[in-house]
Amino acid sequence: MTGEPDIRITTTVNDVTVEAQVEGRTLLSDFLRHDVGLTGTHVACEHGVCGACTVLVDDQPVRSCLMLAAQVDGCRVDTVESLGTQDDLSPLQSAMWAEHGLQCGFCTPGILMTVEGGRRAGLDVRQVVEDALPGHLCRCTGYQNIRNAIESYFAQGVQA
Amino acid sequence: MRTDTDRPGLVGSSVKRVNDPRLLVGRGRFIDDISMPGMAHATIVRSTIPSGTVTSFDVADCEALLVLGVDEIAAATRPIPCVWIAPGQEQVEVPVASRQVRYVGQPIGIVVAPSRAEAEDAVECLAIDLAAEDGVADSLQALEPGAPLVYPERGSNIGVEFPIGDPSELVEEAMASAAVVVSRRLRIPRIVPSPLETRGVIADWNPGLEQLTVWMSTQTPHHVRDHIAHSLRLRADQVRVVAGDVGGGFGSKEHLYADELLVCLAAMRLGRPVKWIEDRVEHFTATFHGRDAYHDARLAMTEDGTFLAIHTSITGNLGAHFSNVGTGPFRVSAVMLPGPYRLPVAGASIRAVFTNTTPTGAYRGFGMQEAAWVRERLVDEAARELGMSAIELRRKNMYRSDELPLVTPTFQEYDSGDYGRALDLVDARVRAYAPAPPASARIRQGIAVATHVEFTGLGPSKAQDIVGFRLGGYETAVVRMEPDGSVFVSSGVMGMGQGIETTLAQLAADRLGVPLERVRVQLGDTGVAPYSAAGSIASRSMTVGGGAVVRASTALREKILRIAGAKLEVSPSDLELVEGQIHVKGDPRTGTSLEELVTRAWLGLDLPEGESPDLECKYVHEPLNISYPYATHAAAVSVDLDTGQVAVDAYWVAHDSGVVVNPMIVDGQIMGGVAQGLGIALFEKMLYADDGQPLSTTFMDYLIPLSSDVPTMVMDHYETPAPHIPGGMKGVGEGGTIVAPAAIGNAIAAALPEIAEQILETPLSPGRLWTLIHKAGLHDG
Numbered sequence: 001m002t003g004e005p006d007i008r009i010t011t012t013v014n015d016v017t018v019e020a021q022v023e024g025r026t027l028l029s030d031f032l033r034h035d036v037g038l039t040g041t042h043v044a045c046e047h048g049v050c051g052a053c054t055v056l057v058d059d060q061p062v063r064s065c066l067m068l069a070a071q072v073d074g075c076r077v078d079t080v081e082s083l084g085t086q087d088d089l090s091p092l093q094s095a096m097w098a099e100h101g102l103q104c105g106f107c108t109p110g111i112l113m114t115v116e117g118g119r120r121a122g123l124d125v126r127q128v129v130e131d132a133l134p135g136h137l138c139r140c141t142g143y144q145n146i147r148n149a150i151e152s153y154f155a156q157g158v159q160a
Numbered sequence: 161m162r163t164d165t166d167r168p169g170l171v172g173s174s175v176k177r178v179n180d181p182r183l184l185v186g187r188g189r190f191i192d193d194i195s196m197p198g199m200a201h202a203t204i205v206r207s208t209i210p211s212g213t214v215t216s217f218d219v220a221d222c223e224a225l226l227v228l229g230v231d232e233i234a235a236a237t238r239p240i241p242c243v244w245i246a247p248g249q250e251q252v253e254v255p256v257a258s259r260q261v262r263y264v265g266q267p268i269g270i271v272v273a274p275s276r277a278e279a280e281d282a283v284e285c286l287a288i289d290l291a292a293e294d295g296v297a298d299s300l301q302a303l304e305p306g307a308p309l310v311y312p313e314r315g316s317n318i319g320v321e322f323p324i325g326d327p328s329e330l331v332e333e334a335m336a337s338a339a340v341v342v343s344r345r346l347r348i349p350r351i352v353p354s355p356l357e358t359r360g361v362i363a364d365w366n367p368g369l370e371q372l373t374v375w376m377s378t379q380t381p382h383h384v385r386d387h388i389a390h391s392l393r394l395r396a397d398q399v400r401v402v403a404g405d406v407g408g409g410f411g412s413k414e415h416l417y418a419d420e421l422l423v424c425l426a427a428m429r430l431g432r433p434v435k436w437i438e439d440r441v442e443h444f445t446a447t448f449h450g451r452d453a454y455h456d457a458r459l460a461m462t463e464d465g466t467f468l469a470i471h472t473s474i475t476g477n478l479g480a481h482f483s484n485v486g487t488g489p490f491r492v493s494a495v496m497l498p499g500p501y502r503l504p505v506a507g508a509s510i511r512a513v514f515t516n517t518t519p520t521g522a523y524r525g526f527g528m529q530e531a532a533w534v535r536e537r538l539v540d541e542a543a544r545e546l547g548m549s550a551i552e553l554r555r556k557n558m559y560r561s562d563e564l565p566l567v568t569p570t571f572q573e574y575d576s577g578d579y580g581r582a583l584d585l586v587d588a589r590v591r592a593y594a595p596a597p598p599a600s601a602r603i604r605q606g607i608a609v610a611t612h613v614e615f616t617g618l619g620p621s622k623a624q625d626i627v628g629f630r631l632g633g634y635e636t637a638v639v640r641m642e643p644d645g646s647v648f649v650s651s652g653v654m655g656m657g658q659g660i661e662t663t664l665a666q667l668a669a670d671r672l673g674v675p676l677e678r679v680r681v682q683l684g685d686t687g688v689a690p691y692s693a694a695g696s697i698a699s700r701s702m703t704v705g706g707g708a709v710v711r712a713s714t715a716l717r718e719k720i721l722r723i724a725g726a727k728l729e730v731s732p733s734d735l736e737l738v739e740g741q742i743h744v745k746g747d748p749r750t751g752t753s754l755e756e757l758v759t760r761a762w763l764g765l766d767l768p769e770g771e772s773p774d775l776e777c778k779y780v781h782e783p784l785n786i787s788y789p790y791a792t793h794a795a796a797v798s799v800d801l802d803t804g805q806v807a808v809d810a811y812w813v814a815h816d817s818g819v820v821v822n823p824m825i826v827d828g829q830i831m832g833g834v835a836q837g838l839g840i841a842l843f844e845k846m847l848y849a850d851d852g853q854p855l856s857t858t859f860m861d862y863l864i865p866l867s868s869d870v871p872t873m874v875m876d877h878y879e880t881p882a883p884h885i886p887g888g889m890k891g892v893g894e895g896g897t898i899v900a901p902a903a904i905g906n907a908i909a910a911a912l913p914e915i916a917e918q919i920l921e922t923p924l925s926p927g928r929l930w931t932l933i934h935k936a937g938l939h940d941g
Contacts, residue, residue, distance in 0.1 A: 003278055025277065039193035040186015042407070044356040045440045049859035052356055080186040093184040097176055100828045104657025105183030106190065106356040106407030134868040137859065139356050139408050140657050142835030142896075143867035145828060 009073035013038070014082040022069040028062075029053045031069035032079060040080040040109050044137070051136035054110035054117075055079050061117035061132075080109035083116065092116065092153045101149035103140030111136050115150055125154035170670040171887075174824035177662040178676070179405075179655070189404040191360035191377045192437045199362070200225055202426055202436040203279040204419050205269035205286065206446065207261035210295030210516035210852025211308060214259040214268055218287035224279065226272040226430050227286070228422065233257035233269070236425055237391050240416055243383075244488040245628040246320045246512070254481050256391060256418045261290065262310055262480035263518050264854050265445030270422040272434055295516030295852035299477040300454060302515045310480060310514035317514045319478050320487060324494035325507030325570040326469075334469035334505040338460035342542045347921040348530040350452040350477070350846040352856075353523045354864055355656075357407020358438035359447060361420045363427035372424060374401045379409040379654050380695030383631065385686045387416040388424055403684035406656035410836070411522030412447050413656070414697045415484040419446060444857040449846055450523020452477035453490060453530055459538040465546050467557045469505035470497055472534055476512045479519035487512045489520070491627065492527030492615065495570040499535050500579040500613045500790060501557040506569040516852030522697065524836055525897040528614055536610040536902035537919065540909060544916060550906070551587050554611060555580060565883075574613060574788050577816050577880040582792040583611060585814035585876040590794050593810060602801045605809075606911025610902035611792040616817075616891025617703030618694055619786050632693035633783065635700070637708035639668055639716050640776035643762040645740065645755035647672055647679040649713075652692020653705035655683055658893055659825040660701045664709050666821050667887065671713035672720075673737035673754070690778065699891025702821065703882065708781035710887040715777040723761055724752060726768035787882040789817040789890035793834070793903040799911045801938050804930030806842055806908060808869070811900075814876040818890035823877070826892050831873055833896020839865045840897070841904035843923050914938060 005021040012018070013036055020035060029046075032038050032055065041064060044052035048066040055064045056078040084090035089097065092115055102108045114136065118128040129147050138146065182188060207214075217229035228236075239253035257268060271286070273279035294308035301307060302317040310317055335341055362375040372394065378384050378401070385401040388394070406413065419436065427434040438447070457472040476490035487510060494508030543550035559566065561578040568574065590607055598605055618624060619633040638650040649668045655661045665679040672679075682688055694700065717737060724742040725732035728751065736745050743751025760766045764773040796810040813830055820826050843863040847855040856862040881888025901922055908924055909916035914936040921928070933939065 003275075003281070023277070033192070034195070038186070039190075040188075042190070042357070043192070044358070044407075045859050047440065047858050047860070050356065080184075084185055086181040086185055086187065089181060089184060093181075096184060097180045100177070100824045102180060102183060102657075103659065103828060103832060104356065104406065104408040105180070105188055106657075108183060109186050112184070130868065134866040137356065137864055137866070139354055139410070139836070139864065140832045141828060142831035142833075142873075143865075143870050144831050144872050147867065147872075 007070045009070060011072045012076045014078060024068070024070055026069045027065055028067040028069050028072060029064035032064060038079050038081050042106050042109055044106060049137065050107065051114065052107045052110040054113045056113055056117050059117065059120045061114045080112055083112060091156055095149040095153040099145045099149035099152060101141065101146040107136060107138045111146060125151055170666040170676060171819065171821050172823065173666070174822055175662065175666060175676055177659050178665060179661055190357055190407050191362065191375060191404065194362055194375055196364065196433045199433040199435055200272045200274055200430060201276040201279050202270050202272045202423050202434050203276070203283050204267050204422060204436065205271060205283055207264055207266040207268055207290065209261060209290050209292045210264050212261055212290050212292040214261060214288065215291050216287065216289040217269060221287065222271065222282050222285040224271045224273045224282040226426055227269065228426065229269045230257040230259050233422060233425065237421060238393060240387055240391055240418065242482050242484055242486055243415065243630050244485040245630065246487040247322045247628065249320045249482065249486060251482050256421050263516055263852060265442065265518055266480065267418050267422060267446070270426050272426050272430060297515050297517050297848035297850060297852040299475050299513040299515055301850065302513050310516060319482065319512040319514050321511045323507065323509045324491060326505050328507065330505055331469055331471045331507045335458060335460045338468045339463040340542065340545060341458055341460045342538050342545060343458045344538060344541065344920055346455045346457060346534050346537060348451045348453050348533055349922060350520065351450040351523055351840060351844050352444055352846050352862055353410040353412035353447065353450060354443065355408025355410055355412060358440060358443045359413060359417065360437040361423045362433055362435045363424040364433040365428040365431060367431060370398055372399050372428065374399065374424060376401055376403055376420060377406050377413055378403050379406065379414045379656055379697060381654060381684055381686050381689070382652055382692045383695055384416045388421065391421050392424060400687045403654055406654065409656040410524045411450065411526065411697065414522050414695065440859070441857045444862065445518055445854050448483050448519050448521035450520060451530060452520050453493065455530065455534045457534045457538060459542055461542060465548050465553050465556055467501055467503050470503050470535065472497060472508045474508060474510045476510060477517065477520055478512050478514050479517045480514065481519055483519040483521035485521050489527035493531040495572055496528045496531045496615055497535055498568050498570060499532070500559060500611055502559055503569065517848055524833065525894050526698065528612070528894065528898045529837070529840065529901060532610060532612045532899045532902045533905065537905060540608060540906045541917060551583065551609060554583055558583065572615065573785055575785055576883050577790055579613070579790055581878065582790060582814040582816060583609070586792040586794045586812050589812045589874060593796060595796060595809060598798060604799045604801060604911040605796065606907045607794060607796045608903060608906030608910045609792055609794040610899045610906055612899045613788050613790040614895050614898060615786050616699035616789055617783060617787045617885070618698040618700050620783055634780055635692055635705040635708045636690035636778060636780045637705065637712040638690055638776065638778045639709065639712040641672065641716060641720070641758050643759050645674065645678065645758050647674055649679060649681045649709060650689050651683060651705045651709060652689045652695065653683060653701040654696040656696060658701065658829060659822065663702060663821045663825060664706060667706055667709045668713045671710065671717050673739060699893040702889050703787050703885050703891050704781060704783050706821070706889055707783065707886040708779050711781060712777045712779035715779060716775060719775065719777065720757065723767060723771060724757055727752060727757065727766050781886065784884040787818060787885055787890040789892065789895060791815040791895050791899060793899045795903040795907040797904060797907040797911055799908060799929065801933055804926035804933060806924060806929065808838060808871050808904060811871050811873045813873060815895065816878050816880050817892040818882040818885070819879055819888035820877060821889060827875055829892045830875060830896040833894060834873060834900045835865050835870045837897040837900025838870055838904060840922055841901040841924060843925065845923050
């Protein structure tokens, strides 16, 4: 391991082309947060258990603390910043707000990206709630309202 | 959600939280989201051994911007004061760094480099020699003859011992006279608070202004500010602490850690901003833990189940030194031991023990979860021994509402409520429950309840002083109506996900007759907020901080109506303030717009004689009493005899936390609290080897509940206003965590009567339960 940023990557982050020189050891999570400046992706455990850092790489949910920045060369990366804006929340974000699906909000971006990835993969609501959501740790909510929000979102007629 | 009183206005309304859109789109501002020009990054160097001495700390081969070792740190700092001092406690402050190491994770140095990765590289190049000695992790083992001594000069590992409540002669007399005494040793293991956001700090020293600005993830900005100033020998006005979004606290961020001081010291030495973000392994070893106590407990009663006395002998694990709160959790276990029951005699003895482990401090429930586990398990065991219904036994012994207020034998002045009603509501829910039959004969089902009264909202300052708690118990609010009619609310309490920014805004908007979106609540900056000694701990933000906002908003409303009354030439008492208009009650055609009145007031115009032009009111709320919410919970569980696996199938809560400001937020607090309690019941335990080497340091070996573990809960609420709190609110942050482990433990005991008397210790993990089931012969045939 050296501190030399000697790997050149080109990646598309939230529809914007990003060219960068990165160290071989730089995690995707650190690259997104500190090099690209997208701090919506949160790092909570850095050992791949909690899911807070989940982003989509070519539409697949991945734990960005378990992936190197060098690995997304040529890939599309989508983060929570791609979903909606404060004035125009996405339907999933609106459902989370309405159902009180977040408290401190630290785990929330990762959960949003997992649900978004599930939608893109054509999962149904049961698969998202029962299989995907338990891949995330939330210490505040007790999950009930997150489940309610996901169900409300899918009930609106999600387009796969 | 149901409440007894539907009232108009924003109080009692489930408005959506004001901060959420920002958090949902990734625009939170958590500590690690902040970056500043020239910022360097720190790694803390920590002891890797439970006990021993730092014999050398050689920085020769270390390429870094700055390295500070134990001796330099010790010379540059004053020890951090303890806050809660027990009678007879000799250790009342803790050195920031010392060559003597007493737990794995103890900070012994700091390394600063241009990036975090380079700082971690540089630590590897330090040559540190540690001379290891024998250590001990368990508090009972630490009391055995010949056990390693954490402080050899003390001659014993006992930190302090003291009694609480009724004297032992009275207790023993009551026990001797009782027909039935249920006696058990119960254990509550060590819990790691585990907010999703770890701790973190950025410090920046301005040499011209001689001011240190510290951005920190903390529940208590002013308290931290005071201790930074003390320890670094600065004046309080030279330190400004700013807390942005806090990604959960649960008690673990309620005080200053040595780590955070090291970062401040490094920033002052380097003259540039320094950031440190705790990693998850550090959270497991360097952030104070919660719980860790043995209780040798007894509940005495007559033949018909009338309770006579309760007592517990607590052996509490302090860890390597007294934390900021020291024996506080053990003390609170003792004073809240009687719970909602009529117990003529109640007492406890506390023995606090040093071990070579991370110090224990605050975690959601603070001693009360332990008390509920001990008391409610004993009550269910008593019901089993007496052959009575556990619900009937509780109902028989609960204080009736007409007995309140009263003072318990452990000096708690229970304020108001109807404890039996919560029990009745849950009982009705349980009776209506029709579970699906078990999938196989090897699945057992059980349902049980647990109940409690809770101590929320520290607290009258004088009462805190009596118990040795050296932080003021008041909160202050500043409420200002700006020249454009918008409202600014400033308070010293802190948001950490509990939604206090929204609920304080509801209180102010409700009193001032303005829409919620016209109110901004500013928290967390000691440069702006009024002084708060204790911050957001002890479920006090809404009761004490909210009470201050109620009073300050009411005073501002009265001032506005006085000005309007003078202008309209009517008595202020005949006016009302509704939706931005001030008019004579019942006559919306007369009156004036609030905004016009406010604009002119700030110009110094239209003011009655003696009225100042500033539309800003401040109120210092010193509560007259603690507030005492209460609840009954019930759990339905299935236990697999062949695996020991527990599923919580259903869960009910009936709860009274006084006036509910936002039912949706209160429900969320309870749901999240119950989930943490479920974690305590079934999964969570910080493990140490016998010598103090930590064994659970990741989320792979310390399990916290997942969505699939937590059932959908059914809740009933009703409201008995807190008589001593403006607005009538009682605290709600901790109750779910306090009583859930006991409800689940009792349900498991009900499912497995063969081993019920051995359900004494959490977590009730598959391994523990399988072993008990196996020993009881339930795997034979």
